[in-house]
Amino acid sequence: MLPSSRSTDRSVLWADDSGSASLEFITAGLVLLVPLVYLVLAMSSIQAGSLAVEGAARQASRVFVQSGDIATAQSSAIRAVEFALTDHGIDPDSASIVVACAPDPSNCLTRRGFVTVTVELSAPLPLVPPVLVGDFPVAVPLSASSTQQVSRFWGGG
Template structure:
């Protein structure tokens, strides 16, 4: 009986230490998961917003050359607002008609960007490991009154 009491006394407080150890081991990956999901969600919102704004600007342009420059500027500004590297993003513009600015034609803008995962060191930030590719597209129709004043 005295031996049991001596063993119980020597283990006093070890349950709280084990609880803290297991808690930390489970908490660190959970916090990283929340940070990673937040970064990916922010990137998804950035890419979607950039595609939507670029499509809106593309249908309101007066000439195709001006539309390309305005779309590029809109994508860069929108991605920069969300902290996404705009230099690594790619933009694709597709038209339903031969003349993109013909009234009634549809313009589809696709934006592809890579979002870096948080807390990944630079030497491990490989293209496939340290970032997630995100893509969004938006379609707008050129107004039928777009060239009525010309």
């Protein structure tokens, strides 16, 4: 072979792309697909937590205003929150419940009074180990409030 034909063969070999398309597809696919899948998992976890706190607050305020006395109302509201969070696969112990009453904060069950139930929790991000602690968030705080009015015909004790 002549030296000039040898350099031509090398340039042809370097320019040949046969078989590299699959390698490029796998590399680009992993680089783009892994973050996209994690984003979908994270958003679904946050959405599930958001639906859980919203449903829990709404149901807790409903059962609170329909109860006969304050003790029954509080236990019914706690049960409603526990049920709603468990239904969405969230540990009820991770949530906090706050009940506020207006116009009389000392007596929630007054006719035409308003009861506001607020439920707060932190939705953990998926695939984050619990031992990971730092200056970055590993959970998203979620909060929902619901206000219901006590019936003007309420006649509880």
